[in-house]
Amino acid sequence: MSTGAKPKILIVGAFTFSRGEAGSNYAIGLGKALKGTGFCIEYLSKDGDRARIREDFREFTCHSAPGRRFLTGWKSAISALSASDDGLIKWVEQAAAGEFSAVIAYPGADSTVGFLVRLHRSCLKKGFKLIVYVCEWQPLWRFGDPKLRRRLAATVDAEIQRRVVNKRINHVIAVSSFLERYYRKSGCDVIRIPPLIDAQAEKWHCRPAVEGRKQRLTLLFSGSWRRDRLDLITEAILRLRQEGHNVVLEFLGSGANDFERNPRIQSQMLQAPQGCFRFHGNVPVEKVLPITASADFGVLLRDRAKWSDACFPSKVAEFQALGVPLLCNLTSNLEEVLRDGDNALIVPQVSMAAFVATVKRALALAPAEMHHMKQCSLQCAANRFDYRIYSDPLGRFVLPLSAPGLLSNRASGPTQV
Numbered sequence: 389m390s391t392g393a394k395p396k397i398l399i400v401g402a403f404t405f406s407r408g409e410a411g412s413n414y415a416i417g418l419g420k421a422l423k424g425t426g427f428c429i430e431y432l433s434k435d436g437d438r439a440r441i442r443e444d445f446r447e448f449t450c451h452s453a454p455g456r457r458f459l460t461g462w463k464s465a466i467s468a469l470s471a472s473d474d475g476l477i478k479w480v481e482q483a484a485a486g487e488f489s490a491v492i493a494y495p496g497a498d499s500t501v502g503f504l505v506r507l508h509r510s511c512l513k514k515g516f517k518l519i520v521y522v523c524e525w526q527p528l529w530r531f532g533d534p535k536l537r538r539r540l541a542a543t544v545d546a547e548i549q550r551r552v553v554n555k556r557i558n559h560v561i562a563v564s565s566f567l568e569r570y571y572r573k574s575g576c577d578v579i580r581i582p583p584l585i586d587a588q589a590e591k592w593h594c595r596p597a598v599e600g601r602k603q604r605l606t607l608l609f610s611g612s613w614r615r616d617r618l619d620l621i622t623e624a625i626l627r628l629r630q631e632g633h634n635v636v637l638e639f640l641g642s643g644a645n646d647f648e649r650n651p652r653i654q655s656q657m658l659q660a661p662q663g664c665f666r667f668h669g670n671v672p673v674e675k676v677l678p679i680t681a682s683a684d685f686g687v688l689l690r691d692r693a694k695w696s697d698a699c700f701p702s703k704v705a706e707f708q709a710l711g712v713p714l715l716c717n718l719t720s721n722l723e724e725v726l727r728d729g730d731n732a733l734i735v736p737q738v739s740m741a742a743f744v745a746t747v748k749r750a751l752a753l754a755p756a757e758m759h760h761m762k763q764c765s766l767q768c769a770a771n772r773f774d775y776r777i778y779s780d781p782l783g784r785f786v787l788p789l790s791a792p793g794l795l796s797n798r799a800s801g802p803t804q805v
Contacts (some may be wrong), residue, residue, distance in 0.1 A: 395489035395790035396428045398516070400476055400507075402496025404435035405445050405452075408673040410583075410611070410702040411496050414523060416444045417584025418492060418561070418782070421775040423448075425783030427790075430488075434475055442673055443591070453479040474503055480510045489790030490517040492561070497526060501545050504553045517789040519559040522567050525550055525698035559789060561782075564720050566697040579785040582721070583702035585709050587774040592709045595681045595762075604634040605751055607715065608683035610703050611641050613653075615696070617689045617738055622656045622665070624743040629664050633751060636666060637687070640679055643669040681710040684758070685750060688716035691738055696720060709769035711762040715746055725772045730764040 399419055403411035419429040430449040441450065453475035480491070491511050495504060504520070511518040526546045554560060554571065560578040562568040568580040609621065621637065628635045644667050647653045657665060668679055680686070686707035690696045696719040704722065707714060714732040716722070726732035735746045753761070771777075 394426055394428045395787070396430065396487065397422055397786065397790065398430050398432055398480075398483075398488045398491045399494065400432040400480070400491060401494030401521075402499055403433055403494060404437075405431070405433055405442060405450055406435055406437040406440040406673070408442070408676050410523075411494055412442070413585075413702045413706070414521065414563075414583055415494055416442075417775055418521065418581070419448055420444075420586055421581075421584055421779045421782050422786060424776060424779035427783070427786070432476060432479055440673075444586075444589075451479065474506070477503065477506045477510060480507065480514070480516075483514060485514050487514070488516045490519060490786060492519045492521055492786075494521045494523070495549065497524070497546075499549075501548045501553055504549060504557070508553075508557055517559065518557050519561060519786065519789065520554050520557050521561040521563070522550070522554060522571070523563040523699060525567070525695050527693070527695045561785075563700045564698055566694070566720070577785075579781065581778055581782060582700050582725075582773060583705045584775040584778060585705050585769065585773050587709055587770040591677055592769075594678045595711050604636055605747070606636050606638060606682065606684045607687045607747070608638045608640060608680060608685070608712070609642070609687050610639075610680065610707075613639075613642055613646065615690060617691060618647075619650070619652050619656070620738065620740045620743055621687060621689055622653055622660075623740045624747065625664060626656055626660060627740065627744055628747055629661055633748070635747060635751070636663060638666045638668060638679075638683065640668045640676065641670055643667050677706075677710060680706065680712060683712050685715040685733070686712050688714065689735060689738060689743060690717065690719050692717075692719050705769060705773040708765045708773065711766045713761040713765050715750060717742075725768055727764070729761075731761060731768045 399415050401411065401415065403409070403415045405412070415431065419431065423429050430451065431445065432451045432453060434453055436452045436454075438450075438452065491507070493504065493507055508518050510516075526543065555574050555576060558576050560567075560571045560576050562571060562578055562580050563582060565580060568578055571578045607625075609616070609618070625635055625637045644657060644665075647657060671679065686703065688701060688704075698720070700720045700722075704714060704725070708725075708731060714726055715735065716726070716732065717735040717738055718726070726734065728734040733746050733749055735742050
């Protein structure tokens with residue numbers, strides 16, 4: 389791309405500037421990749437905590453929009469579904485026509501059909517091309533509201549987004565090959581981009597010094613527990629402790645009280661010997677990476693289903709960038725980036741017995757083997773998730789939408805990496 393022309397791109401959606409949640413990491417990865425190929429990137433979010441803005445965002449112009457008014461009952465439901473009071477939409481509507489060449493929307497799990505439809509209309513009026521970044525396909529249980537009718541309504545809304553609205557927007561960045569295939573078959577202009585990181589960033593240099601054989605094996609579960617078979621993971625840890633193995637499962641982003649809605653897991657927590665489970669809870673973003681880096685393995689265990697194949701866990705890229713191998717089964721596109729015995733130990737099936745057997749493999753590793761796995765993880769982060777790898781293909785995808793006259797030799801059809 390010519391450095392003389394820098395179309396301005398707005399990345400908008402359900403992410404924060406101050407925390408380290410998946411949406412925030414998705415957004416910053418896209419921004420860095422596009423900036424690297426000559427675009428001017430700005431962000432728009434409802435996060436007004438400018439005093440605690442993450443270091444990653446400080447090189448960009450970041451705008452904050454007010455949240456919705458506080459409403460209750462049916463008024464709140466109508467306002468949320470229709471996005472009639474959405475501050476992000478109002479901000480875009482007030483922007484000058486032609487100010488942005490393109491808008492990339494990250495809807496997030498709580499965004500509605502109304503939000504995407506209104507955003508699309510606003511972009512059309514302003515002359516902004518709209519691109520939607522699709523990162524998941526939520527199942528019914530994904531929506532945590534205890535009332536079934538609300539979860540059903542949210543599920544129907546999400547299905548309409550994936551099956552209807554995104555296709556009308558037509559320009560899609562998909563996080564997995566499952567989503568890429570789905571939208572390509574629908575005739576959309578699509579590119580697959582996994583969660584991206586800056587593998588050369590200083591923040592990853594918080595890894596503890598390499599030591600000899602540890603007295604215990606530390607596994608780390610990070611993020612929301614509802615996606616994973618945590619019942620099997622905790623049962624496996626209890627079995628290992630009963631057999632005399634010194635294994636600890638740590639939780640980052642979850643507290644003991646978060647499992648009250650799952651009686652099976654809560655019962656296992658109550659049976660656990662002291663020190664078996666450790667809860668860090670929600671910690672400031674600057675503490676997340678040092679805690680993660682101190683683990684021996686990051687853990688995932690997910691049933692293979694549409695939702696798990698559609699998403700790509702952003703935490704995988706972060707674990708790898710910190711030199712922390714994975715102990716997990718394979719869903720989504722994980723088989724493309726994880727190699728058993730190199731940067732991961734693969735759990736062959738979703739069962740307690742299989743998880744126990746894989747943890748025993750980890751316990752049997754010599755220090756030299758652990759060092760090898762950490763080095764392979766770092767290489768994976770640099771070779772598979774660094775934003776620089778995707779700057780050019782992402783730029784070729786976005787440029788014809790933002791400035792059609794600047795790229796005349798783009799190949800026809802969907803873009804692939």
